Amino acid sequence: MTDFSHPPRVLPKPVEPLPIPIENDNEFRIVKTAILSETHVRLEEKFAELERHLHKSLLAQDSETALILLTKGALGLGSSDIHYDVTETEAEIRMRIDGSLATVLRLSRPEYKLLLERLKYKSELKLNITNIPQDGKYRITEVADGHIDVRVSTLPVRTGENVVCRVLDSTKSIPKVEELGFIWTSKRQIDKSLNKKSGMILVTGPTGSGKTTTLYSMMQDLNIPTRKIITLEDPIEYELPGIVQSEVNEKNGYNFHSGLKALMRQDPDIIMIGEIRDLETANTAAQGALTGHLVLSTLHTKSASETLERLLNMGLPPYILSSAIDIIIAQRLVRRLCTHCIETYQADESQNDIIRWMMRDIGIEAVSKAHKRGFKLSRSTGCDRCGYSGYKGRMGIYEVLYVSDTIRAMIRSGASPVEIMAEARKNDLMLMREDGVLKAMRGKTSLEEVFSVID
Numbered sequence: 001m002t003d004f005s006h007p008p009r010v011l012p013k014p015v016e017p018l019p020i021p022i023e024n025d026n027e028f029r030i031v032k033t034a035i036l037s038e039t040h041v042r043l044e045e046k047f048a049e050l051e052r053h054l055h056k057s058l059l060a061q062d063s064e065t066a067l068i069l070l071t072k073g074a075l076g077l078g079s080s081d082i083h084y085d086v087t088e089t090e091a092e093i094r095m096r097i098d099g100s101l102a103t104v105l106r107l108s109r110p111e112y113k114l115l116l117e118r119l120k121y122k123s124e125l126k127l128n129i130t131n132i133p134q135d136g137k138y139r140i141t142e143v144a145d146g147h148i149d150v151r152v153s154t155l156p157v158r159t160g161e162n163v164v165c166r167v168l169d170s171t172k173s174i175p176k177v178e179e180l181g182f183i184w185t186s187k188r189q190i191d192k193s194l195n196k197k198s199g200m201i202l203v204t205g206p207t208g209s210g211k212t213t214t215l216y217s218m219m220q221d222l223n224i225p226t227r228k229i230i231t232l233e234d235p236i237e238y239e240l241p242g243i244v245q246s247e248v249n250e251k252n253g254y255n256f257h258s259g260l261k262a263l264m265r266q267d268p269d270i271i272m273i274g275e276i277r278d279l280e281t282a283n284t285a286a287q288g289a290l291t292g293h294l295v296l297s298t299l300h301t302k303s304a305s306e307t308l309e310r311l312l313n314m315g316l317p318p319y320i321l322s323s324a325i326d327i328i329i330a331q332r333l334v335r336r337l338c339t340h341c342i343e344t345y346q347a348d349e350s351q352n353d354i355i356r357w358m359m360r361d362i363g364i365e366a367v368s369k370a371h372k373r374g375f376k377l378s379r380s381t382g383c384d385r386c387g388y389s390g391y392k393g394r395m396g397i398y399e400v401l402y403v404s405d406t407i408r409a410m411i412r413s414g415a416s417p418v419e420i421m422a423e424a425r426k427n428d429l430m431l432m433r434e435d436g437v438l439k440a441m442r443g444k445t446s447l448e449e450v451f452s453v454i455d
């Protein structure tokens with residue numbers, strides 16, 4: 001398999017189209033749905049595994065281990081909320097996964113009592129008080145680096161006491177840009193943009209797509225004492241030593257637009273502005289980029305081409321956009337497969353078809369010698385290191401549009417985003433779905449994970 005962390009000798013180039021059975025979007029969606037429902041079955045298996053281990057530790061009166069398993073299990077399953085709901089006969093434990101609550105497991109009332117006592121004790125709540133709501137916090141230190149903090153709230157209900165926990169993972173540290181998982185061509189383009197004294201770098205994606213982490217990684221790399229970096233955020237998510245961070249306060253009229261103007265008067269070299277939402281902010285940010293500042297920001301758009309479209313639709317004149325913009329990074333987050341319980345398997349026919357379909361434009365021959373025999377993929381079965389979820393941590397999948405001189409001229413002369421993307425494809429631009437499939441083929445994530453974030 002080609003390793004994309006190093007430059008291949010021959011660049012991947014479009015090749016002859018393959019005979020691919022899946023030809024339209026509709027068929028793609030049918031196959032995708034089938035594969036995702038299979039994922040659902042696998043998720044249920046992971047719930048069952050977690051349940052088995054929980055019963056086992058509770059049977060041994062080891063409620064501490066049970067609580068650790070459950071907390072780490074939530075993070076592993078990609079959830080940060082654990083709900084304990086008690087009924088007359090049992091307690092149901094649910095987790096919010098991808099926005100909706102999933103029933104993960106059930107405990108008997110005696111088991112729940114044991115776990116609840118440990119939870120309250122660890123959170124420094126009063127054990128004997130069960131008839132008023134209490135708030136607390138516990139910490140789990142049994143993790144590789146750092147700890148996990150959990151905010152706990154209890155609620156007295158007719159059948160006992162319910163609990164809702166919010167899991168905060170502080171082991172999440174800011175990665176270096178090179179650790180973000182860009183293919184080498186994109187990484188080189190990003191470095192080029194970061195090394196410029198002025199210009200505009202935009203990171204785009206929906207809420208929860210890791211935009212802030214990418215910006216923080218870049219600022220961390222740019223952060224040297226001879227440069228002044230100022231941010232305007234909503235809210236400040238991490239504290240970065242050496243960087244001047246400011247938070248918007250809409251109530252007092254301190255918003256992105258007015259704040260950005262104030263920031264410019266602070267003689268900065270680099271400005272990070274949390275989000276561009278309107279023309280005024282876009283305009284001021286672009287002016288900043290044109291007057292010798294490096295401007296970093298985000299936009300709530302799905303892809304690189306949609307970002308160009310949005311900025312132009314906002315009313316930013318093409319001649320300003322074309323001169324200011326340097327690079328657009330569109331991204332999503334996928335969960336990483338746990339490396340302790342990973343296994344490879346031979347993709348089935350529908351998976352092979354869909355991989356060929358997703359990679360049809362860049363030519364699968366360029367990325368895999370094994371394409372004729374079918375692809376190898378990876379999955380994780382779940383172990384105690386990943387809380388039986390099969391996943392540990394997350395990573396980005398990207399689409400990086402580097403604004404070359406040709407593209408700059410195209411934007412200025414009013415070319416459509418479609419034409420611009422076609423030009424960028426000639427210069428190795430990889431679509432997000434292609435980056436995702438490559439990462440799945442390299443065993444970093446599962447194909448199902450990639451499907452679940454690509455639309």
Ligand SMILES: [Zn+2]
Binds near residue numbers: 338380381387390
């Ligand atoms: Zn594992």
